[in-house]
Amino acid sequence: MSNILNKVLLIYTGGTIGMDINPDTNALEPLDFNHLFEHMPEFHYLKTDIEVRQFSTPIDSSDMSPLIWAQLVNIIATEYANYDGFIILHGTDTMAYTASALSFMLENLTKPVILTGSQLPIGQLRTDGKENLLTSIELASAHHADGTPMVPEVCIYFSGHLLRGNRSTKQNADGFDAFDSFNYPHLCDAGVNFDFHDHNILTPDYSRPMIPHTQMDSRSIVFSLFPGLQEDIVRHVLGSPQLRSIIMRTFGSGNAPQDLWLMKILTEASERGVIIVNISQCVSGRVEMARYDAGFQLKNAGIISGYDSTVEAAVTKLMYLQARYSDATTIRSLMNQSIAGEISLP
Numbered sequence: 001m002s003n004i005l006n007k008v009l010l011i012y013t014g015g016t017i018g019m020d021i022n023p024d025t026n027a028l029e030p031l032d033f034n035h036l037f038e039h040m041p042e043f044h045y046l047k048t049d050i051e052v053r054q055f056s057t058p059i060d061s062s063d064m065s066p067l068i069w070a071q072l073v074n075i076i077a078t079e080y081a082n083y084d085g086f087i088i089l090h091g092t093d094t095m096a097y098t099a100s101a102l103s104f105m106l107e108n109l110t111k112p113v114i115l116t117g118s119q120l121p122i123g124q125l126r127t128d129g130k131e132n133l134l135t136s137i138e139l140a141s142a143h144h145a146d147g148t149p150m151v152p153e154v155c156i157y158f159s160g161h162l163l164r165g166n167r168s169t170k171q172n173a174d175g176f177d178a179f180d181s182f183n184y185p186h187l188c189d190a191g192v193n194f195d196f197h198d199h200n201i202l203t204p205d206y207s208r209p210m211i212p213h214t215q216m217d218s219r220s221i222v223f224s225l226f227p228g229l230q231e232d233i234v235r236h237v238l239g240s241p242q243l244r245s246i247i248m249r250t251f252g253s254g255n256a257p258q259d260l261w262l263m264k265i266l267t268e269a270s271e272r273g274v275i276i277v278n279i280s281q282c283v284s285g286r287v288e289m290a291r292y293d294a295g296f297q298l299k300n301a302g303i304i305s306g307y308d309s310t311v312e313a314a315v316t317k318l319m320y321l322q323a324r325y326s327d328a329t330t331i332r333s334l335m336n337q338s339i340a341g342e343i344s345l346p
C-alpha cells in the first residue's frame, strides 16, 4: 500500500450518521452535512483530500429509490476522472440495496465506491460513525504500489469489515456489526492493520472505461413462501399483467410446497415471459433445485436458480437487466451469469 495523497469525493445522502433528535417528536431526523462536519474535527487531520457533495434534502434511507441511484451514478460518472475514490454516506436500512444496484449500474468500475453509515448518530458519545467514516476514507484512498486501487469495487464498510456490496445484507438492527456477507468472504478486515484479502477482490479491465447506466425497471416483486399460502391471493398478486419478474424466497436449498395450483400459477407466469428467480430464505448457503423433489418441480415450472444471491442483489440485478433488455430469454441467461461478482456459480 503506498502513501500517495489521494482525492476522495464524499457523497452525503443522509441516514443515522448525520441525524439528531427532533425535540418535538423525540425521533431521529436527518440533518445537513454541516451538522456532521461540526462533530468531526478529525477531518482536518486526514492526509486524503476530501470534497463533499450533499443531497439537497438528506433522507432516511427507507426513502431510497432508483431515481436517487441514478443521481448517484451521474455524480460518480461526471466526477470519475477527478477523484481516486468515492464514499457514500447512507442509512443502513437500504444500504445493501443501493450497494447492489450501484455494482450493476457502474459497469467496469475501476475505482473504490464505499458505502458507510452508522448505528448511532455522529453527535452521540458512543457513535460508531467516526470509525466507519475515517476507515472508509483510508480504504477509498488505499493503492497498490503501481497506483491501482486496492478495492476497485462497490463495497460496504462497517464495524471493521469491508464487504462486497452486492453480497452484503443488513443483519443487525441494533448492534454495531450491522452488515455481513454470508456467502462471500470479507474483502478486508480492519484491525490495527488493514488485512486486504486480494484474492477475493475483483480485478477490473483498466484499459476499458467505466460505463454508467442510469435506467432501472422495477416491475418486480419479492414473494416469500410460508406454510399455508392461499391460492386466490397468490394468483391475484402473481397474475398482475405489469409484472416482469418474481424473486421467490423459497425454503432451504430452494424448495416449495408441491401444491398443483402453485406449480400451475408459476408455470403460467413463466410461460407468459415472467422471470421467476429462486432465492433461499436462508441467509447462508445456495439454491440447488435438483436436491429434493420439492425443488425439482420448480425447475420443471421454468424457474431459474438464484444460486447464492442475496435478495438485494437479485432484485437490483433484475431491475438493471429489465431496463436494458426486453426479452426474457436474454435476462434469464444473464441471471445465470455473475456480472459484478454477485453470485458464485457451482
Ligand code: ASP
Residues within 6 Å of the ligand: 014, 015, 016, 017, 059, 060, 061, 062, 090, 091, 092, 093, 094, 117, 118, 119
Ligand atoms: N433509518 C435509518 C436509515 O436507514 C437507519 C440508519 O441509518 O442506520 O436511514
